Amino acid sequence: MYMYYLADQRLKPLVKGRGHVSAEIVKLERPVSFLGDLDPKTGVLAGINIVGKILALPYVKGSTVGPYVLWNAAKRGKSPLAIVAEKPDLMLVTACVLAGVPLFEGRVDAKCINIDLETGAYEICK
């Protein structure tokens, strides 16, 4: 039933989740390193709170420790609801699988979307 009006736009799902969420998008123009940029205790990434939001970024950089930091944030309930990356790599995929954070490939320009975590179909919040 949701598919009916979620089908107008779609992101490629890499790490699938279940159900759908409607959330604000935190968009970063520059790549980040989870190690150093993300505080797993507060969920603040490069100065911005990402808890309960959808994180959109070009790609991640930096240490192979990165997946450990996202895992730690998720354990504390301080991870984003989903991540949308323009250029996902083995490091980001590993991080999202371990942390249980749905990951999509692509680019979104909206401020808020309603997304199906399994298919990546989304619509802009009304």
Next chain:
Amino acid sequence: MAQEYAKEAILKIADVISSGEVVPVETAHISGVSYLTIGEHGVEFLEFLVSLGAKVSVFTTSNPAATDLGGVLEIDKETLEGQRRIYKALWAMGVSTISSCTPYDFILTRPRTFHAWAESNAITYINTFRDAWSDKNPGPLALLGAIAGFVPKTPLYTLEGRRPTAYVKIDVGPLDSLEAGVVGALIGERLGSGVPYLSGAVFRDEESRREFAAALSTYSSMVFAVVEGVTPHWWEYLHMGDFRDKITISRDDVAKYLGDVETPDAVYIGCPFADPDTILWVLEEVKKRGPAKRPIYISTSPHVYKQLGKLAETASRLNIIIFAGTCLVVSPFTRRFKSIATNSLKAAFYIPKLHEVRVIPCRKEKCIELAYA
């Protein structure tokens, strides 16, 4: 339960990057075991796996840690405690904690066998000098691979994915350890990615092979090169080569890469870990001259350290500090220096970034001279 968790995680990752295909591995070597680099987050992840009852299912070794095994380097209490927890978790999972970045010293990986290694210099070494196959797996992925017994079948685990893409003529040599590192760094910087095929490369000794492998993978995303006459099956790789790039590395290129040398606070040899020949060579050179004016640090694996026996004490009287199980890249001990001279291009890349300490690259002979400057 842990087995299921690891298998599910790897299959999920494989779904994304290798159409769900996985490959069984014979051995694993895990990185991200230094408290300095993984910190509290990493420790908690390892302890979480232990709480699930995780055990490795293939022979698994581990990288250098933040502390040395003999207590030669002084470390703060917090790091010591964190490192103790990491070792405890690794032991609980059945990891052979060899604390070495050169596991190829005694894991004689056979050609065309599969491995889940996560230390880039070691991956490049076994790919290049043994034609044993491993991709560069992120630290936690190699550990999950060790538990599950398989990893995603990425291109480097297939012959097609190992097809050489660049023909590299080496017009300099025979290569000593510093030159081999510079050649690796230059190829890395010029190509960035792909599979280089090297023609005309002569490596002077074991140390130069190690430095080449370490530098290539430090200065690029590449972890495999074919060396004519050296890599097992090099002729097969030559025939299947699809040489889109052709480059030459000349004596001038190598000379230009190296700046002027200056007097350092300390000299450092052993990144990747020093083999016995290298340590004995340094000892002989220093014995000829008497105790060094500036300390010469040599990092090596606990196995080699044990072989040295009383020689390590003899060395310390000559101001040569041999230590095992850690290195100046991953130990906070490095921060007490302003500048360090080394023949390792890998150390020259990481030490300034991780510790804000200046590094002066030098030939091994010159490095020893600088210890007396």
